[in-house]
Amino acid sequence: MEGKIIDGKEISRQVKEEVKSGVERLKAEGMTPGLAVILVGDDPASAAYVGSKERTTKALGMHSEVIRMDRETSESALLDEITRLNGDPAIHGILVQLPLPEQIDEQRVIAAIHPDKDVDGFHPENAGRLMAGMDGFVPCTPLGIMVMLERSGVDLNGKHAVVVGRSNIVGKPMAMLLLQANATVTICHSRTEDLPAITRQADVLVAAVGREGMIGPEHVKDGAVVIDVGINRGEDGKLHGDVDFERVLPAASSITPVPGGVGPMTIAMLMSNTLKSAGKALRESR
C-alpha cells in the first residue's frame, strides 16, 4: 500500500522550490518574472483559485498583478486590458481565469493574449506548437500530470494510456503529451460506446470529465495507474474527483487523490511556465 497514493502536494512543493531558485537566479540578473491574472466577476471558486495563484506567485518571489473586473464587463474592455498587459514589459505571463461570463467569447479572449505570454498554453499557436512537437507553452494541468508520472517512476513507453475527456485545456493536450512520451493513446468522450470496456484496457487512465465518482472499479484494470483530474464540489461541500477513490484504490498500482493530487500541480506548472517566459524574455533582450 505504501507509496501507492501519488502525493501531488509534495511533488508540487518540490517543483515550486525549483521555480523559486530559478526566480532568484533571474533576479540576480536584474529580471523579476511577473504574472498577471484577470478575474471577471466574483464566483467564489474562481476567486479562491485566483487568490491562491496570487499568494504562490508572491511566495516564489515573482511580481503578481491581479485585475478584478465587474461581472458585467464588456468583451472589448477585457480585450483592452489584455492589450495593455501584452505591452507591459514587467508582465511575462497573462492568465484570464475561466469560465467567463456569457457576454464574452472565450476563444476571442484567449486568441488576444500574446502567445509568448500565454502561460496557460491555451492560445491556438501554442496548441499548434504542441501538436507539431515544437517548443511553446503547454497547458499546466496536463504538464503537471506528466511531471507527476515522471517523478513517480511511471514508465509510459509502449503503454496504453486512456484519456477520458477531450477539452482543449485538459483532455486533448494530455493525449498529445502521452503520445509524445511513446504511449499508445485512446481518447474517450461523452459519445464513446462502452466506456468501461475501453478504460479497462488502460495501463494509465486519466479521468478529466467533471462528474463525481464516474470512474468505478468496473472501469479499471488491475495494476493500472489512475490519474484523477476532476474537481467536483460534492453535496457534502467537499471536493471530489471523477474517480470513486475508495473503491478504485485496491485495483490501482498508483492513484492521485482529490484534493492533493493534480490540482496543486496545476498551480506549480503555472509558476514554472511564468519563469520560463521571463527567462526567454531576458535572453531575447540581450
Ligand SMILES: NC(=O)C1=CN([C@@H]2O[C@H](COP(=O)(O)OP(=O)(O)OC[C@H]3O[C@@H](n4cnc5c(N)ncnc54)[C@H](OP(=O)(O)O)[C@@H]3O)[C@@H](O)[C@H]2O)C=CC1
Ligand atoms: N485539477 C485541475 O487542476 C483542473 C481540474 N479541472 C477539472 O477537470 C474536469 C474536466 O475539465 P474540462 O476538461 O475543463 O471539462 P469540459 O467540461 O470542458 O470537458 C469534459 C469532457 O468530458 C467528457 N464527458 C462528459 N460526460 C462524459 C461521460 N459520461 N463519459 C465520458 N466522457 C464524458 C466531455 O465529452 P464531450 O466532448 O463529448 O462533451 C468532455 O470532453 C472538471 O471537473 C474540471 O473542474 C479542470 C482544469 C484543471
Ligand SMILES: Nc1nc(=O)c2c([nH]1)NC[C@@H]1CN(c3ccc(C(=O)N[C@@H](CCC(=O)O)C(=O)O)cc3)C=[N+]21
Ligand atoms: N485560465 C485558467 N487556467 C486554469 O488553469 C484554470 C482556469 N482558468 N479555471 C479553472 C481551472 C481549475 N483549476 C484548478 C487549479 C488548481 C486547483 C487546486 O489547487 N486544487 C486543490 C484544492 C483547492 C481547494 O481546496 O479548493 C487540490 O486539488 O488539492 C484546482 C483547479 C485551474 N483552472
